[in-house]
Amino acid sequence: MSKSMIPVRVASVRDVAPKIREFRFTAVDQALPAFSAGSHVMVEMQGAEKTYRNAYSLMSDPADISSYGIAVRLQDESRGGSVFMHTQVQEGDVLNIAPPANLFAPHWAAKKHILIAGGVGITPFMSYLPEMKRRNADFELHYLYRSAQTGAYRQQLSEALGEKYFSYDSDHGQQCIVHQLLAQLSPGAHVYICGPESLIEAVKTEAATLGIPAGIIHYEEFAAPKPGKAFTVSLASSGQQIAVDGESSMLEALEEAGVEVANMCRGGVCGQCVTGVKEGIPEHRDDFLSAAEKASGQCVMPCVSRAVTDSLTLDL
Amino acid sequence: MQTNADKPELTLNPGVKSRPQYPPVSLNPAAQCQVFIARKNTTGDKAGALLKPLMDEAEKSEKSLNIIPLVVGEDGDVISMSQLPQTISSLPLASSFYLAGTEAFIWDVAKLICEAGFIMEQVHLLPPVNNERRLFCTHCYAITEPVTHSPAVCSGCGRHLLVRDHFSKIHRAYVGVQIDAEDPADLPEESEELC
DSSP, X not given: OGGGOEEEEEEEEEEEETTEEEEEEEESSSOOOOOOTTXXXXXXXXXXXXXXXXXXXXXXXXXXXXXXXXXXXXXXXXXXHXXXXXXXXXXXXXXXXXXXXXXXXXXXTOSEEEEEEEGGGGHHHHHHHHHHHHTTOOEEEEEEEXXXXXXXXXXXXXXXXXXXXXXXXXXXXXXXXXXXXXXXXXXXXEEEEESOHHHHHHHHHHHHHHTOXXXXXXXXXXXXXXXXXXXXXXXXXXXXXXXXXXXXXHHHHXXXXXXXXXXXXXXSSSOTTOEEEXXXXXXXXXXXXXXXXXXXXXEEOTTTOEESSSEEEEOX | OOOGGGSOOOOSOOSOTTSOOOOOOOOOTTOXXXXXXXXXXSXXXXXXXXXXXXXXXXXXXXXXXXXXXXXXXXXXXXXXXXXXXXHHHTSOSSEEEXXXXXXXXXXXXXXXXXXXXXXXXXXXXXXXXXXXXXXXXXXXXXXXXXXXXXXXEOTTTOXXXXXXXXXXXTTTEEXXXXXXXXXXXXXXXXXXXXX
């Protein structure tokens, strides 16, 4: 994995909301690759005790690859990554990033795009908007935030988008009625949600109630892997034993031990890191494997999932 | 021609991946609008019979569903294929479609539905009412239909075409390739009835 990483220089750092900090990256010795609207990059952070790897949406215009922009929300229950970005990273620093990957591209055949952002979930849409403008696509942006914490870029979005922009500041009692929003959609509309799990679930549930097909609802959630009880991973090939502490993900523990596992989203959605299970029972926490695959217990997504049993033997 | 007895037992699925499968269709009770579209009967009302149990179920539903039966034909008493797009585009997003008729017909209608902005998740295809296929010639691009036997003569270039099981969703047709390209005398004696 390390050989495909790209070094980038932190060209600027600025606060764009009380808890959101924006970082601009420029090339060090190799040009930044082109990317498409909705892409993300995985940023590697060399902490004092461990290496953090978090995926962040690119929020800059895909037509301009002279720099990349990401915005990081300081997480209340940070596992270290967002605290590192907020307290340790300064202008001039060099970080390693993985090349952009896209799991949240707009469905360009849609007749209308309904973008729903929750807090820092505005970031992927920042890359959608210039592209939608160039393609003359019909869209609406619904932006839900708490102005005491998030709500980055709302001034510029309001000015640039005019009547296509709808904002809901829950710190000022403004609520988005998801039912109303969905009930007025006509055929050809596609809905995109980026935000907390609760927002995604609310939209999915309302859509199902209204009889709206699940296939027009697209979402991206970069939930950090949630902690759990500690367990041990055994590698079938070598018998090597690797301890996974309660705070680390299985993937992180494997990486710390020098075991490379292909991965991309690190959030249980893309399917890249799927790994065979030889012994033990996995505790599935991903959105990728089917119910039947989960029930079979023969594979696991180490980026978010853990173990029910005290040890798990992986086909590695 | 090989008979079944000559064939070694196949352990792999011998089917062509692109050939559509028609699993049993059930009513989607969440949809607000239930749309039943059948080709006007030509060989008994097979299409109507396929849709009837689903329509009965929709009518019995406790929810007040909007049930729309559409029969497509050329006569004045039914809707024509060219009128269908306008009707479809007036339907709400929360619609489910159930289509019955020949295979080419159900895929033609499915295409119109998707062009109106709906997605295939909303479109339920009942098994085709007969073995008629639409055939796309890979040499001259002409369409020949209906085709029930292979090889078939292309309506465009007159070539003898082997009717393959590969189904093109773009053309809503099976593709045909010349069967006697290397030796015009080498035409199979028997034609095979398609299934």
